Amino acid sequence: xxxxxxxxxxxxxxxxxxxxxxxxxxxxxxxxxxxxxxxxxxxxxxxxxxxxxxxxxxxxxxxxxxxxxxxxxxxxxxxxxxxxxxxxxxxxxxxxxxxxxxxxxxxxxxxxxxxxxxxxxxxxxxxxxxxxxxxxxxxxxxxxxxxxxxxxxxxxxxxxxxxxxxxxxxxxxxxxxx
Amino acid sequence: xxxxxxxxxxxxxxxxxxxxxxxxxxxxxxxxxxxxxxxxxxxxxxxxxxxxxxxxxxxxxxxxxxxxxxxxxxxxxxxxxxxxxxxxxxxxxxxxxxxxxxxxxxxxxxxxxxxxxxxxxxxxxxxxxxxxxxxxxxxxxxxxxxxxxxxxxxxxxxxxxxxxxxxxxxxxxxxxxxxxxxxxxxxxxxxxxxxxxxxxxxxxxxxxxxxxxxxxxxxxxxxxxxxxxxxxxxxxxxxxxxxxxxxxxxxxxxxxxxxxxxxxxxxxxxxxxxxxxxxxxxxxxxxxxxxxxxxxxxxxxxxxxxxxxxxxxxxxxxxxxxxxxxxxxxxxxxxxxxxxxxxxxxxxxxxxxxxxxxxxxx
Numbered sequence: 001x002x003x004x005x006x007x008x009x010x011x012x013x014x015x016x017x018x019x020x021x022x023x024x025x026x027x028x029x030x031x032x033x034x035x036x037x038x039x040x041x042x043x044x045x046x047x048x049x050x051x052x053x054x055x056x057x058x059x060x061x062x063x064x065x066x067x068x069x070x071x072x073x074x075x076x077x078x079x080x081x082x083x084x085x086x087x088x089x090x091x092x093x094x095x096x097x098x099x100x101x102x103x104x105x106x107x108x109x110x111x112x113x114x115x116x117x118x119x120x121x122x123x124x125x126x127x128x129x130x131x132x133x134x135x136x137x138x139x140x141x142x143x144x145x146x147x148x149x150x151x152x153x154x155x156x157x158x159x160x161x162x163x164x165x166x167x168x169x170x171x172x173x174x175x176x177x178x
Numbered sequence: 179x180x181x182x183x184x185x186x187x188x189x190x191x192x193x194x195x196x197x198x199x200x201x202x203x204x205x206x207x208x209x210x211x212x213x214x215x216x217x218x219x220x221x222x223x224x225x226x227x228x229x230x231x232x233x234x235x236x237x238x239x240x241x242x243x244x245x246x247x248x249x250x251x252x253x254x255x256x257x258x259x260x261x262x263x264x265x266x267x268x269x270x271x272x273x274x275x276x277x278x279x280x281x282x283x284x285x286x287x288x289x290x291x292x293x294x295x296x297x298x299x300x301x302x303x304x305x306x307x308x309x310x311x312x313x314x315x316x317x318x319x320x321x322x323x324x325x326x327x328x329x330x331x332x333x334x335x336x337x338x339x340x341x342x343x344x345x346x347x348x349x350x351x352x353x354x355x356x357x358x359x360x361x362x363x364x365x366x367x368x369x370x371x372x373x374x375x376x377x378x379x380x381x382x383x384x385x386x387x388x389x390x391x392x393x394x395x396x397x398x399x400x401x402x403x404x405x406x407x408x409x410x411x412x413x414x415x416x417x418x419x420x421x422x423x424x425x426x427x428x429x430x431x432x433x434x435x436x437x438x439x440x441x442x443x444x445x446x447x448x449x450x451x452x453x454x455x456x457x458x459x460x461x462x463x464x465x466x467x468x469x470x471x472x473x474x475x476x477x478x479x480x481x482x483x484x485x486x487x488x489x490x491x492x493x494x495x496x497x498x499x500x501x502x503x504x505x506x507x508x509x510x511x512x513x514x515x516x517x518x519x520x521x522x523x524x525x526x527x528x529x530x531x532x533x534x535x536x537x538x539x540x
Contacts, residue, residue, distance in 0.1 A: 080218070081219075092344070096219055097213060097334075100337055100340050107337075111337075119336075121335070121338025121347075121348045121349070122406060123348060123349040123408040124322075124338075124349060124409055126331050126333050127323065128326060133335050
């Protein structure tokens, strides 16, 4: 078989693309394929975003009981930047921070795939923007500690922590109400 | 410009410092991706928003900066100047290629570079020689805290730092270490080690090459996962793998010395001979020979050449630098001739300056 572009060299690379159920076959020689991929993707032939986009595009509706799920998500649009879910699946990148909220329901499977099963942040928290998160985390740590003391019947220590917890929780509520 | 000055300017000052295990680890790098909440990400940014992001950060730097940071606007730079910054790893090819409001803040010793309006609004990059991930992370955190005092970063309790690409969300951190692993390649051990490293959520990539081809036996090991693990855990995991690789590389070097010293010496000296005498050399052969010479220096087989020769010449012989030194655009064939010349001259220069300093240095 000859290359369908230059029609001179033998075709050594064969691609099959399926778009919306339609099959498209391409047969190229090495040279033409190289030129084509350069033109299509620039020098950095295969980027992480194309991989991601592949992951997203091959996702099918998860629940059979909701046949319109796929369509509904594809029509999702971020109200802040205007990025649609369909666009996101194509470029593999978010348009703004709000996209994370808009596409929230679809993100867990994707993030788990990319981050070895993880979907929850456990690293640094910004000091200023994350002040409330810091307090909430501290409250959780103290609650766990108090529970441990109670189980070990060290009630005096547990009471100390209870008092610390109360003042923290009061502060937190006041801040929340602001 | 004299070659001497050209070389000394081409090499970032931080690269000249020695660091822990720097016979095998060339550099440690931490990159943090951050975005300002109220603006769309740069891939979508409409003109005025890109400008606002740039101006906002520019003002903050003018008002208070912890280290001396110099701001370079991409639109003010020539194509070759941008390429040179890419070859020094101070900016990404993406920032160099398309970004009208792209900029970079550079520290004096070039160990800190903060890219603005790259894929994310802010990308803080800190570098150091040798294996020093923890210190580099602390440095990056200092710059992050300084910027965070003035900007509302896009952050979510569950997802962490929100980035344009889902592969960076969470810590937004990429930690990487550049390693020279000639003996593991020569003894064909690396092929077996890489899959194991991948299973730990780390990636091994060849650098300076297209795709994952490892030119000059240089490999970059970095974390793939940014979500679910803390920054310290990511750095600790990476460090422990790197330490194991260092040990294996040293063992492999000793094994080569014990079992086939003469063959090894022959190979390394031949490469040295090629570099000293070649008139035309492509980047692939240059990288291979430089790697050999560096191994020769590390094993004390080759004296009189400084250990930084590999770093220096790997950078100096790339297209951007070759063309900048030549002062004109060069085709691939002309570059191969220039490359040979610059390698010969640099080696001569190094040998002379080492003699002047009183013999070989380690």
